[in-house]
Amino acid sequence: MYKGIECKIYPNQQQADIIQMTFGHTRFIWNQMLGMLNERYQNNKTLKMLSYARLSSLIPQLKREYAWLKDVDSVAIQCSVKRLSETFERFFKGFCRYPKFKSKKHQQSYLSTIRGQNIRFNPNQRYIKLPKLGWVKCKPSVRHIENERIQSVTVKQRASGKYTISILVASENQVLAKTGKTVGIDLGVSDFAITSAGHKYPSQKLHLKYQKQLHYWEKRMARRREKAKAAGFDLKDAKNYQKARQQVARIHEKIANKRKDYIHKVTTELVETYDVIVVEDLKTSNLLKDHKLARSIASQSWRLLRDVLTYKCEIYGKQLLCVNPYKTSQYCSNCGYDSGKKPLAIRHWTCPSCHTNHDRDINAAENIRNIGLKQALVK
Ligand SMILES: [Zn+2]
Structure with a gap:
């Protein structure tokens, strides 16, 4: 390796x-x-x-x-x-x-x-x-x-x-100590990842944090490009334009680096704590069908999370399962009762059948974990 x-x-x-x-x-x-x-x-x-x-x-x-x-x-x-x-x-x-x-x-x-x-x-x-x-x-x-x-x-x-x-x-394959634990992970927008054990990894909201800076330099870059063109400069020689272009590139690099660092921190914690990690399959996930900006930005992080998890599990001798997240936010992880679709605004609900009080995201993560456990049994 x-x-x-x-x-x-x-x-x-x-x-x-x-x-x-x-x-x-x-x-x-x-x-x-x-x-x-x-x-x-x-x-x-x-x-x-x-x-x-x-x-x-x-x-x-x-x-x-x-x-x-x-x-x-x-x-x-x-x-x-x-x-x-x-x-x-x-x-x-x-x-x-x-x-x-x-x-x-x-x-x-x-x-x-x-x-x-x-x-x-x-x-x-x-x-x-x-x-x-x-x-x-x-x-x-x-x-x-x-x-x-x-x-x-x-x-x-x-x-x-x-x-x-x-x-x-x-690198030698360093197999991490077995912990005997399985975790399910639900992906979200305001919390980036929620584990079935109840831990929430908040979103970094990098695009909000750097929005102003980025906008500032992008505006300048566009203006300076027009100016240089009007003056008949080759863009290569337009020093002020190049400076703005580098600033824009620098901010993008900073965002990408911060995202990477964070995901490495999260994934290392996960592979150290769990033997089997169950995530929702992004291909079948309905999360990606939503084109809202926040989601499309979050989806970049989800993909990176899954890619990094894939190779870290490989290196450290752990198992990664991808499952279809169909209806995982609807049914009760305790008794399996399907209480139907719930608007996103509802963060907590009580199961009408077994009366368990659920946090919406943690319940979904528990369901994902359960699907993974069943799959692992079938294999
Ligand atoms: Zn229930």
Whole structure:
């Protein structure tokens, strides 16, 4: 099993220059090789595709021709060729489209794999050593990363201009202790997740929190775009427009990061506490059919929650069940009596049959848990 861990890095000017150069050079080698392969095919359509070994044997020749290619991490150059080769393989198998030339407009990134100790953290993990860059300041990850487990690193520049790395780490499947407990989870809007044990995880309401800021910068971005166009500027050179665009991107990144952090916290708590986790299947859920803004925003979090739960259960040896949430908010989790549809405003109700007092959401979570338990028995 491999895990990807993302963290921010803060390169100094010199390091940032080298990163930019590496983006450019890895893109150059990709385009150069792709151009060559295209031409080779045009000249003789019966020739077989070159293997990765053959392609990479051409790198030294290119380096002689373009001596500046030596200024950047040589592994990154190799990885770029490897990726091109893999993309072709996938294309021939029908998994993806024909490889395209890369342009500066695309997301900027390069990959480098471990060679000896060329990628490693210092003991307190405030710095990471990267090929050709030396020690780069970074934001330490929440969990300690063992240097021996690092496989590769991808250096990226976000739309906001900030730099991040994602580190691929080999992880042993750490099976968590069994607790013998099963939980059902109901998804909601004002409370993001409600467990059958009665715990409510409130919504972060990030879109409300950042609405003003976002609106402020989006307005400026649009205005500055018009201004730059009217003045005949290329948008690339319109500094004020670019500044606003980066601010907008930064706020979106912040929202996405906060959402991710929160979901990691919730899911870790769940897999540590329970052996079997039952959630409603979002495909059959009627929650998604509602196009109200708050719901469509919440649905992004629900999907992320389910994706993260899926792999965490896998890693930690727990079980995730997805069940059809049909009528789970209608019947009583105690006696099974169906008391019909209830308007959303009703948060509490009493079962007319067994007189149990229910919290609407917790009752639904209990029903989801019960459906899951029945399914587990059938299997
Ligand atoms: Zn009842």
